[in-house]
Amino acid sequence: MAHASDPDKYVGRPMKRREDRRLLLGAGKYVDDLAPTGCLSVALLRSPHGHARITRLDVAAARKAPGVVVVVTGDEVRHLAPMPVNPAIPGMKIPPHPIIADGAVHATGEPVAAIVAESAAEAWDAAELIEVEYEELAAVSEPEAALAAGAPAVYSEIEGNRSFRRVVKGGDSDAAFASAAHRVTLRVAQERISAVAMEPRMVVASYDAVAEELTLWVSCQSPFRIRGEVARLLGLHESQVRVIAPDVGGGFGVKTGPYREEVLLAWLTVRLGRPVRWASTRREDFQTTNHARGSVCESELALDADGRILGLRARIVSPLGASLMFAAPGSPSNHVRCLPGAYVVPSCDIAVDGALTNTAPVSAYRGAGRPEACFVIERLMDTAARALKLDPAELRRRNLIPPDRFPYRTITGQIYDSGDYPQALERALAAADYPALRRAHEARRARGEVVGVGLVSYVEPCALGWESGSVKVERSGRVTAITGSSAHGQGHETTFAQVVADAVGVTPEDVTVIHGDTRRGPEGFGTHGSRSTALGGGALVEASVVVRDKGRRIAAKLLEAGVDDVVGVGGGFHVIGAPQKKITWKEVATAAYAGGTALPAGDTPGLESSSYFQPEGEAWSSGAVVAAVSIERESGRLVIESLTWVDDAGTIINPLLAEGQLHGGLAQGIGQALMERIVYDERGQLLTGTLMDYAVPRADDVPAVTIEKMHTPSPRNPLGAKGLGEAGCIAIPPAVVNAVVDALVPFGVTHVDMPLTPEKLWQAMRG
Numbered sequence: 001m002a003h004a005s006d007p008d009k010y011v012g013r014p015m016k017r018r019e020d021r022r023l024l025l026g027a028g029k030y031v032d033d034l035a036p037t038g039c040l041s042v043a044l045l046r047s048p049h050g051h052a053r054i055t056r057l058d059v060a061a062a063r064k065a066p067g068v069v070v071v072v073t074g075d076e077v078r079h080l081a082p083m084p085v086n087p088a089i090p091g092m093k094i095p096p097h098p099i100i101a102d103g104a105v106h107a108t109g110e111p112v113a114a115i116v117a118e119s120a121a122e123a124w125d126a127a128e129l130i131e132v133e134y135e136e137l138a139a140v141s142e143p144e145a146a147l148a149a150g151a152p153a154v155y156s157e158i159e160g161n162r163s164f165r166r167v168v169k170g171g172d173s174d175a176a177f178a179s180a181a182h183r184v185t186l187r188v189a190q191e192r193i194s195a196v197a198m199e200p201r202m203v204v205a206s207y208d209a210v211a212e213e214l215t216l217w218v219s220c221q222s223p224f225r226i227r228g229e230v231a232r233l234l235g236l237h238e239s240q241v242r243v244i245a246p247d248v249g250g251g252f253g254v255k256t257g258p259y260r261e262e263v264l265l266a267w268l269t270v271r272l273g274r275p276v277r278w279a280s281t282r283r284e285d286f287q288t289t290n291h292a293r294g295s296v297c298e299s300e301l302a303l304d305a306d307g308r309i310l311g312l313r314a315r316i317v318s319p320l321g322a323s324l325m326f327a328a329p330g331s332p333s334n335h336v337r338c339l340p341g342a343y344v345v346p347s348c349d350i351a352v353d354g355a356l357t358n359t360a361p362v363s364a365y366r367g368a369g370r371p372e373a374c375f376v377i378e379r380l381m382d383t384a385a386r387a388l389k390l391d392p393a394e395l396r397r398r399n400l401i402p403p404d405r406f407p408y409r410t411i412t413g414q415i416y417d418s419g420d421y422p423q424a425l426e427r428a429l430a431a432a433d434y435p436a437l438r439r440a441h442e443a444r445r446a447r448g449e450v451v452g453v454g455l456v457s458y459v460e461p462c463a464l465g466w467e468s469g470s471v472k473v474e475r476s477g478r479v480t481a482i483t484g485s486s487a488h489g490q491g492h493e494t495t496f497a498q499v500v501a502d503a504v505g506v507t508p509e510d511v512t513v514i515h516g517d518t519r520r521g522p523e524g525f526g527t528h529g530s531r532s533t534a535l536g537g538g539a540l541v542e543a544s545v546v547v548r549d550k551g552r553r554i555a556a557k558l559l560e561a562g563v564d565d566v567v568g569v570g571g572g573f574h575v576i577g578a579p580q581k582k583i584t585w586k587e588v589a590t591a592a593y594a595g596g597t598a599l600p601a602g603d604t605p606g607l608e609s610s611s612y613f614q615p616e617g618e619a620w621s622s623g624a625v626v627a628a629v630s631i632e633r634e635s636g637r638l639v640i641e642s643l644t645w646v647d648d649a650g651t652i653i654n655p656l657l658a659e660g661q662l663h664g665g666l667a668q669g670i671g672q673a674l675m676e677r678i679v680y681d682e683r684g685q686l687l688t689g690t691l692m693d694y695a696v697p698r699a700d701d702v703p704a705v706t707i708e709k710m711h712t713p714s715p716r717n718p719l720g721a722k723g724l725g726e727a728g729c730i731a732i733p734p735a736v737v738n739a740v741v742d743a744l745v746p747f748g749v750t751h752v753d754m755p756l757t758p759e760k761l762w763q764a765m766r767g
Contacts, residue, residue, distance in 0.1 A: 008570075010498040010508055011719070014656035017491045018508075028247040031202035031219045036275035039204070040069055042265060043123035044278070045113040045130050046287065047105035050139035050358040050684015051152070054103055054132065059113055061129040067122030069272065071130070072114040072264075074102030080263060084229050088329040089164040095155045095356060097323040099260050099267075105134070106154060106322035107358055108686050109287030111260065116268060116276060139358035139684035143319040144296055146355040154322060154356040163320055163354040164329065168336050170411035171347025173302075176311030180302035184383045188376050189753045192294035192319065192678035193671075195365050196696050199249025200280035201289055205265040209273055215242045218262055221251040222526030223486055225326070226258045227518045230266045241266075245516035248488035252668070253364035253528050254290050255488065256327060286689045291678050292365030294319040295335060295352075295372050301380045307388050309399050312345050312411075314376065316352040321361035327368070327528075328361065329354065334369025334461070337412045341377040342421045342457040342622060343399040348411045358684035364528060366668055367729040370460060378456045378734035379751065382741065386750075391438075392455050392738070393429055400425065400457060416459065416620045418712050424646045425457050428624035431708055432644035437628055445746070450631040450765070451641075452743025456735040460621040462530035462723025463716070465614070468522040469539030471500060471547050472608035475593055477571075477586030479504055479511045481544075484524015485536035486516045490725065491657045492532060498653055499537045499719065503544030504551075505568040506585060522610045530621070530723020533653055538717040539613035546609035551588045554607075557600045558583055558591060619714035619722040623647040625735040631743050636762030638674065640703040640736065648710035650722035655709070658724055662707055665728020671697040673733040675755050 006012065022028055059071040083097040101112045113130055117123035138152035145151055146161040154161050177183060204217040214236065220226055223243040231238045248255070261278050268276045280289070295318040302311040318332040332352045339350060385395040401408050403420040410416065434453070441451045468484035481500045485492060492515055497508040504511075514520050525535070548568060555573035556563040559581055566573050574582040588607070591598035595605035626644040631637070645662070652658045675695040679687040688694040713720025733754060740756055741749060749764050 010501045011651070011653050013498065013654065015494060015498065015508065015654055017494045017657065019491060019493050023247065030199060030247050030249060031204055031217050032279050034204045034217055036204065036206050039275040039277050040116050040118060040272065041120040041123045042268065042276050042278040043115045043120065043127050044111040045115065045127045046284070047101065047108055047110045047112055049105055049134050049136050050108050050141070051137040052105050052134035053137065054101065054105065054112060055135050056131065056133035057112065058131040062115060062126040065122065065126035065129055067118040068126045069116045069118070072100065074098055074100040074112070077264065077267060078102055080233050080267060083258070083260065083263070084326050085324045085328060086326050088333060089166050092164045092329065093158045094324055095158055095322065099264050107360060108684060109284065109360065114264060116272065139682070141357055141359055141680035141682065141684055143294065143317040143355035143357060146357050147317060147353060154358055158356060161356045163324070163356055165351060165353050166333065166336060167351045168412050169349050171311065173311040173313060173347040173349040176347045177302045177313070180310050181305040182303045182384065182387055183300060184380060184387050185300045186380050186383050186751060188297045188299070188379060190293040190295050190372055190375070191676070191754055192291045192362065193365070193676045194286055194291055194678055194694060195252040195254040195289065197250030197252060197254065200282060200285040201255065201259065201261065202279045203261050203265045204275065204277045205269040206275040207269040207273065213240055213242065214266055214270060215244065216262060216266060217244045217246060219248050219255060220245050220257050221255045221486055221488055221528055222257060223516055223518050224484065224524045225256065225526055226262055229258045230263055233263050234266055234270065242519045245486050251488035252366040253368055256364060256526060256528050258326070282691060283689050286694065287686055288360060290325050290361040290363040292331065292362060293372060294362055297376050299376050299380055301384055303384055303388070307390055307395050307398050309343055309345050311347040312339060314339055314350045318352060318354055319357045319359065319362045320354045321357055321359050323361050325361045325363035327364045330364055331369035335372045337414055338370050338373035338459065338461065339377055340410045340412060341374060342401060342459050343377065344401055345411050350412070359680055366665065367726045368529065370726060371730045371733060374458050374730045375734045378738060382738045383750065393425065393434065396425055396455065396457055397422065414461065415617050417617065417714050417716050419620060419622045419648060420710070420712055421457055421622055424622055424648055424710055425624040427708060427710070428626050428644050428646040431646070431706060432626035432642065434626060450633055450743050452629050452739040452741070454627045454735045454738030454742055456625045456731050456738065458623055458727070458731040460530065460723060460727050460730055461618045462621060463534035463615065463619045464529055464531060465525050465535065466612055467531065467535035467539050468524050468610065468612050469536060469543045470521045470608065470610040471504065471540060471543040473547055473551065473585055473589045475589050477584055477589055479506055480514065481511055481540055482514045482521030483536045483540060484522060485527045485532040486524065487527065490527070490532060490661065495533060495653045495657060496537065496540055500540050500544050503541050504548050506571060530725045533721045534619050534714065534717045534719065534723065535613055537653065537719050537721060538615070539611045541718040542611035542613055543609040547607055550603060550607060551585065553600045553603060554588050554591050555583050558587065615716040617716060619650065619716050621647070621649045621722040621724055621727060623727060623731060625731045627735040627739040629736065629739040629743060631740070631761050633765060636758035636765065638740065638756055638758070638761060643703050643705040645705055646708045646710060647724055647727055648712050649724035650712060650714045651720040652709060652711065653719070653721065659707060661725050662728055665726060666705055666732055667697055667702045669728040669732030670702055672729065673736045673754050673756055674701065675757065677755050
């Protein structure tokens with residue numbers, strides 16, 4: 001596909017988001033803006049304990065409270081469980097996941113009763129009248145402690161709190177380590193973090209008893225998945241369930257769902273015959289929306305005398321929480337398969353254990369296992385460079401996958417489609433003027449300053465699975481494009497309009513993009529894993545080509561010319577060599593819907609097509625980062641002085657939106673690196689359950705960045721596109737930590753776990 005250098009194409013142009021006008025004017029439509037006539041409010045009484053038996057539950061007073069319609073406890077919805085999990089790892093043990101706790105609670109925030117009232121205030125008032133007595137049980141919050149001998153059992157039926165173990169071996173790692181000239185080890189403990197989407201999770205549900213149709217409005221990323229699971233759990237046909245995701249204020253992977261609340265509200269509206277609504281508070285969101293990261297990895301790298309990698313070993317323990325989300329095994333699996341990173345690794349021995357803990361579920365969030373893997377291999381590379389007394393850039397040069405080896409199969413079985421990893425590193429080093437940066441740091445260190453430089457080379461798998469697209473030219477000549485990909489801030493309405501405009505032969509202004517409604521188009525997969533442009537765009541291209549080719553045949557008949565003599569031009573078609581013989585899309589569409597003799601022989605009426613696009617494999621983005629930092633000796637305050645970033649996401653549809661995505665990932669990556677951390681105590685109490693306790697980056701916390709883009713197209717989709725939405729969370733944390741460790745080497749520091757708080761760095765400089 002063309003880039004911005006082609007003035008006749010829209011793919012590659014930096015166009016402003018068409019969505020932003022209504023959003024900036026306050027005209028967006030979010031779930032909390034919806035108020036169906038007669039709508040009831042739902043409040044959930046949640047467990048204050050990390051692990052306890054419910055010995056007494058008395059809801060009598062609440063049922064008599066003003067405005068209360070019904071109070072529901074666990075025994076009334078027992079038949080709805082279990083919630084769905086993707087059993088992607090063979091032998092997974094899946095714990096109970098009731099809609100409302102029934103007899104015991106296994107995490108703070110687990111609901112023990114649902115109160116439905118005429119107003120939210122009345123529902124919350126009634127919740128305070130419920131009497132609950134608990135017998136508190138021993139809890140375990142951290143993954144290694146959960147798997148340790150003698151640990152409290154999260155569930156008596158799951159021995160050792162282990163949900164799964166996955167082992168990946170390749171090559172002869174024993175021989176590699178036995179023959180290695182150098183072996184370096186590293187222990188990495190990732191903090192648990194929260195997505196903190198601007199809009200917490202929300203649900204409105206309504207049931208039409210006459211039509212037997214259930215409608216849910218959900219702040220979510222995967223409407224079709226939620227439709228399927230709600231229909232299954234309630235015993236309805238999918239055709240009876242409609243899920244709409246209107247404007248969604250951020251998701252970042254944690255809103256792929258389904259959650260308990262969607263199922264509960266669907267059941268309540270069917271039972272009560274009235275619409276119901278639930279809006280999560282920020283505290284509820286911290287307690288119940290899935291957390292991420294939190295793994296502990298003991299790793300080891302074997303290298304020969306020249307610094308070339310011979311083997312990689314890793315033992316990973318990943319927390320899963322007390323209940324498993326649908327994508328629970330995804331992040332641990334990505335951690336394993338992505339560990340080789342951008343390097344030639346001839347052998348590996350990697351194992352990951354999934355640990356049940358008395359905490360919120362731990363599942364997908366921007367990166368979903370990719371950041372953990374990148375962090376480990378990039379910290380190992382710096383550790384090895386220091387052991388071999390090599391510059392970190394030189395060690396990477398010796399081990400990066402050469403561009404002539406693509407498609408490249410890694411030792412963990414992944415097929416990298418395309419890329420030029422050495423070029424990305426060299427461009428980042430050149431843009432940062434790396435030699436000069438090193439010289440300047442040497443001089444500053446001689447003056448007593450604490451400064452460091454960190455490098456990262458990274459890969460980002462994306463576009464896994466399939467996606468749908470539907471394209472229709474209306475009688476007016478305008479185009480309606482429906483995508484199964486569901487936007488939550490990425491700018492789908494703008495980028496997909498550019499894609500369809502080029503593929504059909506119209507302007508983006510002629511294209512209306514529809515998304516987020518299971519009733520409007522073909523089955524869709526949803527938005528996560530940096531997949532929308534490659535897969536959603538790929539499906540729309542395929543559908544557009546079918547429509548364009550049919551339009552060309554109709555145009556040829558109307559122009560009384562051979563099909564091969566007719567070509568597309570902006571807004572329609574004309575005869576080759578006779579541009580005055582032109583016909584518009586409106587005229588073509590009029591003929592298409594008239595049918596009969598207006599159509600070429602063999603063609604049927606209409607001018608639309610749907611496509612389900614599934615490539616042979618993932619696309620793999622890549623890039624490199626150079627970070628320069630300084631640390632104040634007196635306070636431990638970290639200053640990111642410069643950040644240089646080269647990202648290769650293949651074909652870029654809209655450079656302006658692409659850069660916005662990279663900046664967004666940068667902000668979240670900086671948040672994890674510097675300040676964010678979910679903390680539980682030994683009783684399973686969440687200590688960081690508000691924005692007073694959990695720090696998120698503000699505008700002045702996000703450093704300036706120099707971003708350059710490479711374009712190595714993917715052969716696995718029609719656009720040649722790759723993902724870039726998760727790159728900031730993958731690449732930025734290890735780059736910053738590598739720079740900080742480099743700065744702290746004079747103090748004898750070899751590793752620092754995130755978050756890099758001033759207190760932690762101050763302590764590190766004092767031994």
